Amino acid sequence: MSASRSPALTAALAASLVTLACGDAQGPGAGDGMTEGTGTAAGLTTTGDDPPEAPPTTTAPDDDDAGSGTQGHGETTGTGTGEPACDPNQLALVERDYLGVGEDVKGETLPACSEHRWYVAFPDESSWQIRLTRTDGSGPLRATVAYPDEPTALVWQAALAPPLVSGEAPAEAIFAVPRSGEFAVHVRSDSPDAAADYNLEFVCSIGCERETTRFPIVLVHGWTGFEAIGPLTYFYGVTAELESLGYPVEVAVLDPYNSTTVRSGQLAEQLDEFLVAQRARKLDLLGHSQGGIDSRAVVASHGYGDRVSVVVTIASPHRGTYITDLALGLAPGSVEAALGFLLNFVGAVSAQQKSDAEASFYSLSEHYMQDEFNPANPDDPRVQYISYTGRTCDAASFLIPGNDCQDLVDPLIGLGYAVLQVARGDNDGLVTVESAKWGDYRGEMIADHIDEVGQILGVTDLKFDHLEFYRERARDLFAEEH
Missing domain, CATH: 2.60.120.380 (Jelly Rolls)
Incomplete structure (x- = not known):
């Protein structure tokens, strides 16, 4: 800390x-x-x-x-001797x-x-x-x-x-x-x-006003592609906010974009370090986007079910996200437009970056998640699984009262929203509401995929306070003895 x-x-x-x-x-x-x-x-x-x-x-x-x-x-006592039996x-x-x-x-x-x-x-x-x-x-x-x-x-x-x-x-x-x-x-x-x-x-x-969870909270990031506007803390202000209240927090630092196989291996190594540093028996994993998938993988594929108490996922594509299938040619449509959108979003410029980014895209495709990842990574009965997601809309839908949409999508992910809305339905700009549901689904945020982690620079929809959201999640974990 x-x-x-x-x-x-x-x-x-x-x-x-x-x-x-x-x-x-x-x-x-x-x-x-x-x-x-x-x-x-x-x-x-x-x-x-x-x-x-x-x-x-x-x-x-x-x-x-x-x-x-x-x-x-x-x-x-010992038999017939009067000596202590233990x-x-x-x-x-x-x-x-x-x-x-x-x-x-x-x-x-x-x-x-x-x-x-x-x-x-x-x-x-x-x-x-x-x-x-x-x-x-x-x-x-x-x-x-x-x-x-x-x-x-x-x-x-x-x-x-x-x-x-x-x-x-x-x-x-x-x-x-x-x-x-x-x-x-x-x-x-x-x-x-x-x-x-x-x-x-x-x-x-x-210090009776101080707060804590039973086990340290580990924040697990998803794609990081904000290099175009300078380096930013992924969970904007969240670590400082939770620590100021008393919560034990660690932050995983994984490849900005790579396959779940690679990233979950990196996460496993860091969890070992966090357990030692915190003198803890278990950890609470809170992952956004691909970070939630990595968290599931570290439990199921790396055998950390005895060291993880809960996996909380926020807008994680548990059934994949159609936009990555489209970008990789796994679904019919404009490959170039979808791939260009995703590469621009994650900030992949060099050949190696593009290669790693495409490995990440495949790991989050509907094809991979439904046919390969989910069958190979069942939930561990020792671990609780909780999920949340955001929902957004474009300007046209935002102005229609019957749509009950309270968040206007950030232009940075406007194309992703439009593609997913037509092909799969309500979404946060990168992940559909249905795909984000896993385990104990606890509802929607008034937020798009960027707002969910307080980006950019803490500016989110006026109706969504990302720091309050994470405070309440920490309090939920405490109340549920995680």
Whole structure:
């Protein structure tokens, strides 16, 4: 992320966890603003017993996705020996649920010989009060916060803060959030042979107006052909707008025009980099035009269904766009006019650029999308698919009230609109409304293909605010736990 922070905020984030109220002993490591034993933190005093010196490890389950899991309750011991039946260094990790804002854990039972892992999402530049309360059972309970991609065996050593420890009294602490997105909260017992009950609560204390999604948003661009008027940011102002609110955003940089095979391979490499940079388990892909097709391909053809939570496509030609068939001679009509229009739109001048552009055109043709791409790239059941598109019209249709058209097509794509309107029906100047529908179709924008990403230079139809559109999409992703 490119958002900057003040020195005071940086210092606050560095003090990642500060003890606020009394409880049993805090866990190993008195650094990062925490105190252990008897002492003072942020002007408050904590007391408790000394914790074990070495943190234990945990045995991870086969599937790292958040979910529900149960194990037997009660106390366990070795047969006829009285020795503990479970190794505190090899507890079974039980995946629990994702907790949205306002959701707490109440009366949860931690089975014997196990450790719980919950998931939460916090925005950067915020702080949250975390409260752990053992409500039943013996022996202190511990909770700590870690990045969700932290290897299970390293969680308690590499956690973002020393653990809260609750025995007879609750334990409370402030977590200063280091980056927006998902975190894992682990809970375990110092007496793992016996089950214990607990509450786990989260209350925002600073930066509560900030927003985030669970997983980072990746903006995936389509054709970029604006060289004739100078270099422009494809999603005009969108990254800065979302980051200013708190959302974690990455921007893919693919070939301006090339086949989906080439571009999706480039996207796969960049997704790997984004996952590492963001310390994330999954990503939310938001693709415009060919970027939406590339996003589908990276899931289906490159096997990223376990690392992508949702694919949102905006004006992507899922069934192809007739104008490219026409330009490549795959449909009857004026090849030269259609090809010249498309090459001019994407700004392809040199022989190599034209070759790459024609590869891109073929990837978006009705022939390729319907006969080859869609059969070879089925939807992944682990991933949600959402689609939107724009609709525009020419001056003649714009003036007819019965057409219910509220956007006047940009002259730059006027020919594309005219060809598609006659041959295929309502469109945004490059992609028809019907072709853009995929998965959960959520409606039209008052926009043509250029307006949909805020071009040119943020000037769109007066009835369409592209920044508001992307703000609302980010909020939808948060509400739907992506």
